Amino acid sequence: MSVSVFAVSTTLFLFCVFFVFVSTDSGMVGVNYGRIANNLPSPEKVVNLLKSQGINRIKIFDTDKxxxxxxxxxxxxVIVALPNELLSSAASHQSFADNWIKTHIMPYFPATEIEAIAVGNEVFVDPTITPYLVNAMKNIHTSLVKYKLDKAIKISSPIALSALANSYPPSSGSFKxxxxxxxxxxMLxxxxxxxxxxxxxxxxxxAYAANADKISLDYALFKENAGNIDSGTGLKYNSLFDAQIDAVYAALSAVGFKGVKVMVTETGWPSVGDENEIGASESNAAAYNAGLVKRVLTGKGTPLRPTEPLNVYLFALFNENQKPGPTSERNYGLFYPNEGKVYNVPFTKKSTTPVNGNRGKVPVTHEGHTWCVSNGEVAKEKLxxxxxxACxxxxxxCRPIQPGATCYHPESLEAHASYAFNSYYQKNSRRVGTCFFGGAAHVVTQPPRYGKCEFPTGH
Incomplete structure (x- = not known):
């Protein structure tokens, strides 16, 4: 993970956030589903959570059955991964690669829509396994061809920005x-x-945490700022993210592979960190992810590649309590393990309206409808x-959920709470933070179904 310095003078304002997990011609946003934790919901519940939030692309770090x-x-x-510890075997023996594909890919595909295999992860960080990477990738691809899967399943290997020798200004980007x-x-x-x-x-x-005295926080968080001019190209940058990606594009051009496209397989911001982890906070994490999603859905590329839509996977779905390292490592999640949101915001399939101002006070206009329902995982007392x-x-x-009224049946706490939460949410114009109730509620993009009861959509 390389450190780049992009300093600008800016003013600070707070974004309320919303998330959009969609795949469109204008850009794609997905999420990493890491599982280094002992308190996560079952995969079946996770799939339901993903569906409820409109998340249709994920990346995992293995091929868990x-x-x-x-x-x-x-x-x-889904993007799956062949772990770093298997690179040597995959590189040395075609039979190992064949067997890995037969065992870990073929039993699930195509019912499970595996679209790519990440061969290793940030391999260049470990010089002892770096020499195995290309042969491992070639053997895995040969296996895909052998089993006629190569047209549907791509291969790659995520690299960290530490693979760059230079990244500032972006036009000077180069590989080590x-x-x-x-x-x-x-590899390219x-x-x-x-x-x-x-x-x-x-x-x-x-980059910001290591150079907070030189990098503007607004520049790192996609907030309004004066911008930063690349002295080599004259191009203006308004975000550190764009500058980092263009440094990669410049490095690709420098080695003669300008035509290779880039997918950002991990990016995120921690909501909690240690005292020395400057910038790690819930408000900054919310601002970064909101700004990134909004940025991707504009359909615009980077200053250096303006016609190349951005494809990005946020890190990560959950906070992972067993990850080693500093506190931030365990706090990149968009959700807590109980499926409550780390940020008090709705996740919708379609919404490109800018959201500025103080959290919870600015209406969010969605394209399509959203509803607020109860989180069945919380304790009954809390619900x-x-x-x-709410009532x-x-x-x-709450009149429709009274005895004898239209939405009294099904007579369950979860159903009644969902109706009440949704009434409150719609009454408040679906404002950010009005579907949370301390983690007892979340936003969905499909009409709730409780018996014959119809949930209003408000305005």
Whole structure:
């Protein structure tokens, strides 16, 4: 993870956030589903969570049987991974690669829509396994060809920005000299041959945390700022993320592979960090992810590649309590393990309206409808308390869930709470933060179904 310095003078304002997980011609946003934790919901529940939030692309770090089985027929596309510890075997023996594809891919595909295999992850960070990368990728691709899967499943290998020798200004981006001939060029040639993306893990957070005295926070968080001019090209940059990606594009051009496209397979911002992890906070994480999603859905490319839509996977779906390292490593999640949102925001399939101002006070206009329903994983006492608030002080219209009324059946706390929460949410114009109730509720993009009860959509 390389550190780049992009300093600008800016003013600070707080974004409320919303998320859009869609695949369109204008750009794609997905999410990494990491599982280094002992308290996560079952894969089946995770698939339901993904569907409820409109998330249709994920990336995992292995080929876990339970996860791939749960994803079957979900219409959620997935990138799987061959772990670093298997690179040596995959590189040395074609039979190993063949068997890995037969065992870990073929039993699940095509019911589970595996669209790519990440061969290793940030391999260049470990010089002891770097020499195996290209042969491992070639053997895995040969296996895909052998089993007629190569047209549907691409290959790549995520690289960290530490693979760059230079990244500032973006136009000077270059790969480390010692990597170029033995690894970078043959890898890029394979990606070009197979029409695959170069996978890149880019974290502006690390660059900012290491250089907070030189990098503007607004510049790192996609907020309004004066911009930064690349002295080599004269191009103006308004975000550190764009600058980092263009440094990769410049490095590709420098080694003769300008035509290889880039996919950002990891990027995110921690909501909690240690005292020395400057910038790690919930508000900054919310601002970064909101700004990134809005940025991707504009359909615009980077200043250096303006016609190349951005394809990005946010890191990560959950906070992972068993990850080693600093506190931030365990706090990149968009959701808590109980499926409550880390940020009080709705996740919708379609919404491109800018959201500025103070959290929870600015209306969000969605394209299409959204509803607010209860989170069945919370304790009944908490759900009842939230229901009482919604129907009482909250002013929700709870008459339809009274005995004998149209939405009394099914007579369940979860159903009644969902109706009340949705009434409150719609009454408040679906404002950010009005579908949370301390983690007892979340936004969905499909009409709730409780018996014959119809949930209003408000305005």
């Amino acid at each position: 339970n996860v791939l089985t749960a994803l079957a027929n979900s219409k959620i596309k 000299p010692e990597l170029i001939e033995p690894v970078v060029k043959p 040639a394979l990606l070009q041959q197979t029409s695959s993306y170069l996978m890149v893990n880019a974290y502006p957070f690390f 009842q308390e939230a229901l009482d608030y 009482g002080e909250g002013g929700a219209d």
